[in-house]
Amino acid sequence: MANASIQKIAVIGSGVMGGQIAAYLTNAGVNVLLLDIVPEGATDRNVLAKSSIEKWSKADPSPFMHEKNVDLITFGNLDDDFGKLKDVDWIIEVIIEKLQLKSDLYKRIDAIRKPGSVVSSNTSTIPLAKLIEGQSDQFARDMMITHFFNPLRNMRLLELVTGPKTRKDAVEFISDFCDRRLGKGVVPCKDTPGFIANRLGMFFMQSAINATLDIGISVTDADAICGKPMGIPGTAAFGLIDLIGLDLFPLIAKSLMSTLPADDVFSQTYREPPLFQKMIGEGYTGRKGKGGFYRMNKTAEGKVKEAINLQTGEYSPSRKVKLPTLEAAGKNLRTLCDTKDDVGNFAWRVLSQTLCYSAALVPQIADDIVAVDAAMRLGYNWQYGPFQLIDRVGVDWLIVRLMAEGSPIPEFLQKARGKSFYRENEGQAEYLTVKGEYAPIPRAEGVLVLSDIKRVSAPIIKNDAASLWDIGDGVVCLEFHTKMNAIGTDTFSMIKRTISTIGSDMRRDGGKWLGLVIYNEADNFSAGADLNVFLSAVKASSWDSIEDLLKLGGESYRALRFAPFPTVAAPAGLALGGGCEVVLHSSAVQAYAETYIGLVEVGVGLVPAWGGCAQMLARANVARQQFGSQVPPANQAFETIGMTKKSKSAKEAIDLQYLRPTDGISMNRDRLLYDAKQRVIDLAKGYTPPEPKQLAWSGAVGIAALELALEGMKQMSKLSPHDLTACRALETVLCGGEGDPVGFISEEKVMEAERREFMRLIKTPETIARIESMLSTGKRLNN
Secondary structure, three states: OOOOOOOEEEEEOOOHHHHHHHHHHHHHOOEEEEEEOOOOOOOOOOHHHHHHHHHHHHOOOOOOOOHHHHHHEEEEEOOOOHHHHHHOOEEEEOOOOOHHHHHHHHHHHHHHOOOOOEEEEOOOOOOHHHHOOOOOHHHHHHEEEEEEOOOOOOOOEEEEEOOOOOOHHHHHHHHHHHHHHOOOEEEEEOOOOOOOHHHHHHHHHHHHHHHHHHHOOOHHHHHHHOOHHHOOOOOOOHHHHHHHOOOHHHHHHHHHHHHOOOOOHHHHHOOOOHHHHHHHHOOOOEOOOOEOOEEEEEEOOEEEEEEEOOOOOOEEEOOOOOOHHHHHHOOOHHHHHHOOOHHHHHHHHHHHHHHHHHHHOOOOOOOOHHHHHHHHHHHHOOOOOHHHHHHHHOHHHHHHHHHHOOOOOOHHHHHOOOOOOEEEEOOEEEEEOOOOOEEEOOOOOOOOOHHHHHHHOOOOEEOOOEEEEEOOOOEEEEEEOOHHHOEOHHHHHHHHHHHHHHHHOEOOOOOEOOEEEEOOOOOOOEOOEOHHHHHHHHHOOOHHHHHHHHHHHHHHHHHHHOOOOOEEEOOOEEEEOHHHHHHHHOOEEEEEOOEEEEOOHHHHOOOOOOOHHHHHHHHHHHHHHHHOOOOOHHHHHHHHHHOOOEOOOHHHHHHOOOOOOOOEEEOOHHHHHHHHHHHHHHHOOOOOOOOOOEEEEOHHHHHHHHHHHHHHHHHHOOOOHHHHHHHHHHHHHHHOOOOOOOEEEEHHHHHHHHHHHHHHHHOOHHHHHHHHHHHHHOOOOOO
């Protein structure tokens, strides 16, 4: 490829997807040029691009992983700034889905772009073959489809569509950039209508609509049946259409059908009931309108969620779904589908139609089932792709059911008779090819999958909370595996055993262990301490056991911090409370970009008590010494911990000092373990553990300064009475309390203060009420 790297990207079109793509691209650290048309009568000719980015910068979550990323965007318009495209490495077209408009735009782009630049479209419906019709041969070689999914930070899928003329080096270059720099799961797709995810997703939703109307069940029941039991998000079908927009759904469907073969099952399945047209006409287009299949209605008692009756068109309160058939089936899809009632009939109809449609489209839409399943997991957040779902119910069971009702059986499904679509063979994960043979599931270079390692080996040591795995090259991985990876006594036991094992045991090949990665494949690294343990001890008045647990945690984390080998935490998702303290005590961190870190103990009426306060105080002191921060260390730590600040990205965690500027960030979740392992290997060369820090307590003077900060916090937010109590306990931890020394003190002294204040707070009725509320509702009690 002519370009050694991508320095600048242009996005043409600043609508919902264009503006969001432009914002998200800045997370790769590249400059972005955002262009749109000049609205008639506009005084600011760049108003469309500017207003789009202004909206996205205020969104929560924002596609910007850091607020400063907005500075990487240059605004422009297609009249005055088109010439700037000559300096761009990659041009992404995100305009309205009208082929002629795109074609005309491409001719303008081709006349000015620099040699070797890549052009791509974010189209979701128009085939690449149509897009390059009438364009130059060079344009066709440089053109592809890069289909992003909304919202970009939540949906990792990027469908990459290329054609026979597309340059191979351009495909590899863009694929690598989107994988490593943007963190996308790049799935190669055939140049067919709707590609993979929308083709199957639209069919699934339409099947659910038809079955709901024909069987006569409610939309709430329908979503409950075809949602979580099938491993599909709770929005399921009707909730997802509300999110997409009921007005957009028929437009997407009709655009899809216009390019599908006449005999395609989707065209035969599509319906547009009169009620839907009436809803659109009255503004009930989904979440962006007055509501859709669901709406929030203001009543005297407050806002009430309501659902529409598809037979009458009337809304009524949306009840919590309790269906005996669902409860009896549990997670067993086969049992659910075999039940002879409306619930079972609905589940069978939607599931069987979706799975058969998927099986009938391979290899038409993709070369293999791995791509299809990945597309549905990454683009629609399905827990299982369609072929994984077939394996869950059983290939032969599905075929027998289809034969019994006289339904056609896709050829590929027939080839799998007596088999499964996925299998393990001598420790190797394999998939069924379209030839009916098995092949290894490919892993990209730089991707290390813990489940692959677990498939072929046994843990070095383990208990109920965690396991230690050999991940190769002298590096071990400590995997937490409790519910939400909550931390308790068994977790600390494994941390201490792990450090002892690495320090004393030899590897199987006779070499020494180099170091440790702390990582798991769950959605969340760790949600923090197991509050159930504390609540049980409180109710039993077992205060000594609580204090023992605090001491054990502190000892374990200090052992981690001062281990004679490097320890690298590799968090993803939530790393809260005790999970954050694991991160704070590690030698280094390799965090997934979508990591949300915070010391949130004040929210439950406590203070961090496993060394979190000491480490934040130390980091604030380093920031003052090395980077010239004007904020006193105690004030910096107090504001972060007292306000229970949680980062919205790994990049933001650096600002909050949960991560250090030297810590690494992996954009792609699939590459996190490999990157963390390499970090251990690099650190192991001549590694020496850190020296204990001397921290400073400023006593009454410091507390007076924090009281001023607390007054500011009270004005910024509504601090409850018990928030003030917890924050004042935090003051004494960070500055020293009555009888404590003033001046330089050890980390252990601060940790003693943490335990003292924690024990005082946990005995208060207000803290106990907060813990009970968090465990029962998942919400913070503002008492």
